[in-house]
Amino acid sequence: MKVVFADVERCVGCRHCEMACAVEHSSGKDLYSMLTDKPKSQPRIQVGLGIDLMTFPNKCQHCDPAPCENACPIDAIYHDSEFDSVQVEAEKCISCGMCAMVCPNDAIAFRQLEEDGNDIAYKCDHCLERLQEAKKPACVEACRTDALIYAEANELSNQRQTKLFRNITSQIRGGGNHKEIPKNIKSFKKLQEKIAQIGPLPSSKKREDSKA
Amino acid sequence: MSTEIDKKVDERTIDEDEKQTMKRTLDENIETAWDRLEAQQPQCGFGQLGICCNSCKMGPCQVDPFEEGPQRGVCGADANLIVARNLLNDMAAGSASHSDHGREVLETFYETANGESQGYELLDTEKLKNVAQDIGIEVEGRSNLEIAKEMGEQFLAEYGMVKGKLDFTDRAPEKTREIWNQAGIMPRGIDREVVEAMHRVHMGVGADYTNMLLHGLRTSLADGWGGSMMATELSDILFGTPKVTQSTVNLGTLKEEMVNIVLHGHNPVLSDVVVKAANDQELVDQAKAAGAEGINLVGLCCTGNELLMRKGIPMAGNMLNQELALATGAVDAMIIDYQCIFPSLPQVAKCFHSKVISTSEKSKVPGAVHKEFHPENAYDTAIEIVELAIDTYKERNPQKVEIPCEPMEMVAGFSVEAIKEELGGSFKPLIDAITSGKIKGIVGSVGCSNPKIQHDYGHVNLAKELMKKDILMVETGCAAVASGKAGLLVPEAAKMAGDGLREVCESLNIPPILHMGSCVDCSRILALAGELANALDVGIDQLPAAGAAPEWYAQKALTIASYFVASGFYTVVGLPPNTNGSQKVTDLLTDELEDVVNAKFAVEPDPKIAARMIERHILSQREELGI
Numbered sequence: 001m002k003v004v005f006a007d008v009e010r011c012v013g014c015r016h017c018e019m020a021c022a023v024e025h026s027s028g029k030d031l032y033s034m035l036t037d038k039p040k041s042q043p044r045i046q047v048g049l050g051i052d053l054m055t056f057p058n059k060c061q062h063c064d065p066a067p068c069e070n071a072c073p074i075d076a077i078y079h080d081s082e083f084d085s086v087q088v089e090a091e092k093c094i095s096c097g098m099c100a101m102v103c104p105n106d107a108i109a110f111r112q113l114e115e116d117g118n119d120i121a122y123k124c125d126h127c128l129e130r131l132q133e134a135k136k137p138a139c140v141e142a143c144r145t146d147a148l149i150y151a152e153a154n155e156l157s158n159q160r161q162t163k164l165f166r167n168i169t170s171q172i173r174g175g176g177n178h179k180e181i182p183k184n185i186k187s188f189k190k191l192q193e194k195i196a197q198i199g200p201l202p203s204s205k206k207r208e209d210s211k212a
Numbered sequence: 213m214s215t216e217i218d219k220k221v222d223e224r225t226i227d228e229d230e231k232q233t234m235k236r237t238l239d240e241n242i243e244t245a246w247d248r249l250e251a252q253q254p255q256c257g258f259g260q261l262g263i264c265c266n267s268c269k270m271g272p273c274q275v276d277p278f279e280e281g282p283q284r285g286v287c288g289a290d291a292n293l294i295v296a297r298n299l300l301n302d303m304a305a306g307s308a309s310h311s312d313h314g315r316e317v318l319e320t321f322y323e324t325a326n327g328e329s330q331g332y333e334l335l336d337t338e339k340l341k342n343v344a345q346d347i348g349i350e351v352e353g354r355s356n357l358e359i360a361k362e363m364g365e366q367f368l369a370e371y372g373m374v375k376g377k378l379d380f381t382d383r384a385p386e387k388t389r390e391i392w393n394q395a396g397i398m399p400r401g402i403d404r405e406v407v408e409a410m411h412r413v414h415m416g417v418g419a420d421y422t423n424m425l426l427h428g429l430r431t432s433l434a435d436g437w438g439g440s441m442m443a444t445e446l447s448d449i450l451f452g453t454p455k456v457t458q459s460t461v462n463l464g465t466l467k468e469e470m471v472n473i474v475l476h477g478h479n480p481v482l483s484d485v486v487v488k489a490a491n492d493q494e495l496v497d498q499a500k501a502a503g504a505e506g507i508n509l510v511g512l513c514c515t516g517n518e519l520l521m522r523k524g525i526p527m528a529g530n531m532l533n534q535e536l537a538l539a540t541g542a543v544d545a546m547i548i549d550y551q552c553i554f555p556s557l558p559q560v561a562k563c564f565h566s567k568v569i570s571t572s573e574k575s576k577v578p579g580a581v582h583k584e585f586h587p588e589n590a591y592d593t594a595i596e597i598v599e600l601a602i603d604t605y606k607e608r609n610p611q612k613v614e615i616p617c618e619p620m621e622m623v624a625g626f627s628v629e630a631i632k633e634e635l636g637g638s639f640k641p642l643i644d645a646i647t648s649g650k651i652k653g654i655v656g657s658v659g660c661s662n663p664k665i666q667h668d669y670g671h672v673n674l675a676k677e678l679m680k681k682d683i684l685m686v687e688t689g690c691a692a693v694a695s696g697k698a699g700l701l702v703p704e705a706a707k708m709a710g711d712g713l714r715e716v717c718e719s720l721n722i723p724p725i726l727h728m729g730s731c732v733d734c735s736r737i738l739a740l741a742g743e744l745a746n747a748l749d750v751g752i753d754q755l756p757a758a759g760a761a762p763e764w765y766a767q768k769a770l771t772i773a774s775y776f777v778a779s780g781f782y783t784v785v786g787l788p789p790n791t792n793g794s795q796k797v798t799d800l801l802t803d804e805l806e807d808v809v810n811a812k813f814a815v816e817p818d819p820k821i822a823a824r825m826i827e828r829h830i831l832s833q834r835e836e837l838g839i
Binding site for chain 1: 255274282817
């Protein structure tokens, strides 16, 4: 099972993934020609702001069994067996919204695909065309920080466990040589946390005194 | 729904007086900077870390901050260089802004000296002579116009590189100048340093981040001891050196029964003439004929500070108050010159009858009425503008006017000269208070408003904390206005200060925070520090002093912080500059610079912690001085 993993520690909120997704799903698959597409090409991945100015890229995770697939009353959503992905048959969609209601990731929006057309279920299609050409999904390719990784779930989980093992043991050793998040990035994140605390954006800590 | 809006308002500002208007913007969907900040989330981490280079067409390039992906841009620049390029670019933009403002004052000054301007005179001829003597111009037996003409020519030559030296740097203590010479950062010309900075950021020029950023300090010094100082000094000669003055501040300075004209921006060259025009009896009569009781002028941002300092004109608020002022529905004309003016102002004005009037060829805004201003016909233009304001008043819908509060009292006008006068004609009492420890030190707190921080939270809390620690604050720009709105710029506020500072303030009947003017007037803070350092026979870097910019947003503020540090002030900024993408640049700014200029930057968003850091620095400086 190959999936796109999102690593919240590494997401810097640059939205390269959103842009690459919109370009990939535009008529000419080109940044400049995309600007004249009607209706406008829209990303199927959303980078959002969480607490402490942390960000997260959210998209359809292609569940199996997929609640949206089960909920769709007219079978417009189906499972593609080649790449284990969940696909929407645009022509069948009746814009009832059932899929979005049951989606555990809130990753289904409704958008026009054609001018004067209905808003229909709109979500990550796993970049099927790219996968068929043995390329990575566009969002993964665009990510500069490896916050998005396309990999076998087990393989990735093994890799992450290896890191975890090293982290835990090197902490016990009091340092060790395992490569951690760079110092400057750590201090930046601490500053972000403080700024969120004294500003209007969401913060994990309540201000003790919001009044001077 | 309304509780959600109330919660939002509470999160956005500590200024109780503006909350009603802010609530109105949310209720009536009047878009403000806070809404746009929300809509901009998330903001790009590469940009915030300074590791995105968008300077050339091989790029844009980004470096992976986690040190696994690409570590160099296409040209080969690493994170250190990309961060340094971006930072130098910002410092140059800040220096250019203040200095070009200075140039415009200088041009008006020179035209006035040549009898070519309209509505101006050399108001403070005593200062003219003092400045002339400072820069080696003969005053004996010469007319004021002759002196001014030579001074104008001498200063105009400092913008390029005809002289290769800035006269005002001679005002810095000798020990400070030695540091600059040793580090190779003595500024050689105002425009020259900015142009050279733009050269250095080009691909294939500067590649050594330290060398790039030392030039950044030189470019900043050219602003502080050059362009900004000229803006201050020549404005004083043209419009009068500020004296201590009583005035009022906040949105309550707008008046329901008057024609309200808001003067917003930075340059006093136009606004000063508008003040004259608004006092013209014929125009006052016109306003009355239109049904108003008269013409009410209020300031915003640093144009406001310039008018407040010299003429006691009330202030409607600081940078983040610009949209709120319009949202009262009471503004008939908002006259803008340049800098810190939201391009979206006409959008807010459109919700009401208000007109935004642009006046500078450099700063045209779609949706604004453009009345271009030139010194040669300044007074005629000012009259035209005031007439337009009166006409606009006739369209005002009184039902849409909501002025949220009563104005707050404040005292301003603390030029270096005025401080000296308050002290009885000499700085000695202040120096005595510092050496005796009644006043532990002096902090120049400056800079902007930034919607990322609860409005005024940083300024007001830093001021209150430092005051308790017997540290005297000298403030400019939006910092000073924040203190004013919070009621800290009155002598009675000394009650909140520590015993020593309180005693000094009460004996002189001055506030515990001195409003020194606009953001170019940070040069007054340099001049004051120069005076104190000379009196103690030390460099500025040895003074028990520091700088702060708790809510900064602008490139100009970055340049001010940089010339503060380069001049010897330990400077704490409330938001990190876009430098965290490089540990080396961060180390240089927050540590290694100490070996170069004996001062450094620090970053601390929490104003209470920042106050402790500043106190620690001041106490250790005192110890080293043996006081």
